[in-house]
Amino acid sequence: MPVIDFVTDEENLTMTVTAEFAAPVERVWAAYSDPRQLERFWGPPGWPATFTTWEHTPGGKAQYTMSGPRGEKSTGTWEFLAIDAPHRFEVLDAFANEDGTPMEGFPSMRMTFEFTPAGDSTRMSSTTYFDSLEALEQTVAMGAIEGTKMAMAQIDAVLQDLRDYAQGKGTRVELLDDTHVRITRLIDGPRDLVWRAHHDPDLVRQWMLGPDGWEMTECIAATEVGQSYRNSWAPVGDTPGEPFGFEGEVLLFDAPRRAVTTERMQGMPVETLNDLNLYEEDGATLVTVLIEYPDKETRDMILATGMADGMEASYARLESAVLTPER
Template identity: 50%
Template sequence: MPVTSVDKDLDQLTLTIVAEFTVPVRRLWDAYVDPRQLEKFWGPPTWPATFTRHDVFPGGRSDYYMTGPDGSRACGYWEFLTVDEGRSFEVLDGFSRDDGTPDPDLPVTRMVFAFETTGTGSRLTTTSHFGSLTELEQLVEMGMEEGTREAMGQIDAVVADDDTFAPDTGTQVHYLDDTTVRFSRVLRGTPRRVWDAHHDPDLLGRWFFGPDGWTLVGCEVATEPGGTTRFEWAPEEGVEGEQFAITGQLLASDPPHREVSTEIMEGVDAPPTHNELTLTAVEGGTLLTLVITYASVDLRDTIIGTGMVDGMETGYRRLESEVLSPA
């Protein structure tokens, strides 16, 4: 087991868990900031986690739920207070109701995750700060210590799997529930460069047009929440297809980390999708995570069935070669 010590300090109201790993700090850090990896170990083996949101930057938030053997759910959230890339992050860790709102009947804990290099790999020290002795005892009674031990026991297998999460694995699709889908791709560039490539009309014209033979002929990018974004594409001469456009409203923006918007194809009688874009620095570039919520399963299947994922991958490969690659 990677856990080497557990210390409960009743005077300081802390629970400190130390674990050691044989991989570099960067690899261990990435396992925590990548939701695809984190959900493979954050819950105990019988209560696997699903992260529907994971924004690793100060002011960011994570939402997740753990599913028990009987199908029941235990929901939680993190609010990021500080992030020192590759070294530490600090969160408020709380419980939430099924609708995502905080559960006021259960404690909120301040947790500090500190990463450091050792002679054999890396060490993670997780310190939980409690508001009272009663809260500490309550969470320990609920299985916090044993659950953390079991969760950390799964990390070795995750960090040993480099192939699944490498930059060249292409666009990955994860169905989080019936109507929510997470698309993930590591892009070879910094979060700022990837963000700019999604918001600068000149850069968008170089990569954001799907299959070869199409052109981005209209590009309006919202700069403030409440603004409208509109993209229009047309086939080049000799290419089959009809000109079309998608439009949407920008709901929230926190450059260069996160953006929330709606999206709908013009002329189509269907509800808009709800899109959450998150950019996170990882080894080898930036993890782009796009979580899309559809109004129904039928709409989800119709849109994805158009070849959406292949089109995304074509665009991302073009983005890397035409915009992000060194001049």
């Protein structure tokens, strides 16, 4: 976890986060000064950021929008007050409407970012300055501390080459909190093909089978917001087990990058929220699935079924049976 300290100072009206990254100062600076890299970790999981304006010079402006899994939007702006590459920059951060105008009733905040060497790593200190105690308390109450920690936990995948970060490590499961789990798997293939493999029924049937001895008996795809999907499986021959399936609805569909769906086991009321994101680098695609469970008990029950093992078997089949012939 990059964040090593988080301090709110009500007397001086500041909030300071300290983090340490396993990369040199120049590499960390590059991540914070390139909007395509920055947007991969600026928003917390489930709320990825997209920078639509980027004028990286003193007096310049940046605008970004974070998109929630149910279509929610949160827009912010930066005004760059000072830039001293690769050691420090300062911005005026503000909540904004979609057109970039300041949002009434929300505070603007001056933020400084400082980067210093720490052996082979980089120590970052980011301080936010508030105009009033009310503004500080409002920001904390909105989940700034938790959101910042979860957002910055994504930066390791940005600072390393994608293959160095994930290749050969299989399907990884991270417990983010009591109700959120992040699953990642590097697929050796381009994003467009991986996206099609997730949404073309003819391709889905070739790999989304789970452990050996099972077959997919039903695959109804959904590729538009509001559509419903349905997938079913059954054991083959003497393989033990009972047929089962999942179904749900599409909440967000942004090909070939992101799809958010609800998911519930057929005949069961318990529902999860599945947020699929695909990121490509050097011909490989990082598949990230953020799952939101209704409670900790449901999370633990589902993970205990061996879900991750089944996903790994399917992803391995995706690479060998689908992507290799396609290429």
